[in-house]
Amino acid sequence: MLRASARARRPDFAPVFAALGDRTRLSLVGRLADGVPRSIAALTEDGAITRQAVTKHLRVLEGAGLVRAERSGRESLYALRPEPLEAARAYLAGVSRQWDDALGRLKAFVDG
Amino acid sequence: MLRASARARRPDFAPVFAALGDRTRLSLVGRLADGVPRSIAALTEDGAITRQAVTKHLRVLEGAGLVRAERSGRESLYALRPEPLEAARAYLAGVSRQWDDALGRLKAFVDG
């Protein structure tokens, strides 16, 4: 039963949203959205926060699949991975669509 | 300077994502997506969790604007508010678009 297992294995988006649910992390995602991989030091540059804190945030993002690290010499470069972002976007679109459909049916019922 | 203040007041989505970043809460949102307001008791029915815990989650969702409570007699009915969901969706779309544009420019440069 492919359809059943496909339905059963719906990925759970909570971790992705949780990873995005922090100002600092959201800002990191925003900064990496230009497609340029950056080192931890580069991402710390604004100085608002310690390098270690940035590292932790990057690990969280990596854990949610939102970012990927690649070591290059003495620095490790973090790059955005758009796939889970897109998946989360699609998920939200689905919920919104469900809502709109429901309202549509309600209106049809009332009018009908 | 209307434009400047409009730009300055970009809503910050972290709280919305944070509210969505929990399985239970995400499930509540999913259940309310059919447009039917539900009481706390109704939303607790599966019994996986205490009514109090559900209440707390609903308050968090309400704090993020994702849900709205209206008291009706002895029960308070919670209804989904699609606006912040849609806004969050649009935000993610924006990040994805930025990423795609960046890749497009990079490709144009390489090919160029």
Place this chain on the structure above:
DNA sequence: CCTATATGCAACCTTATGGTTGCTTTTCAT
């Protein structure tokens, strides 16, 4: 009126989170 239902409030517990500091290790460049 009295009782069962629905919710609210408050205290409490455990673990996760966001952040720091200090020290070590790897690597680049002079």
Place this chain on the structure above:
DNA sequence: ATGAAAAGCAACCATAAGGTTGCATATAGG
């Protein structure tokens, strides 16, 4: 070869998060 730069590791701290239990309050309905 040596010093500075980049990152890793580990311990620690304070607070927030998710959850529970116990008790109080309001309302629906016989």
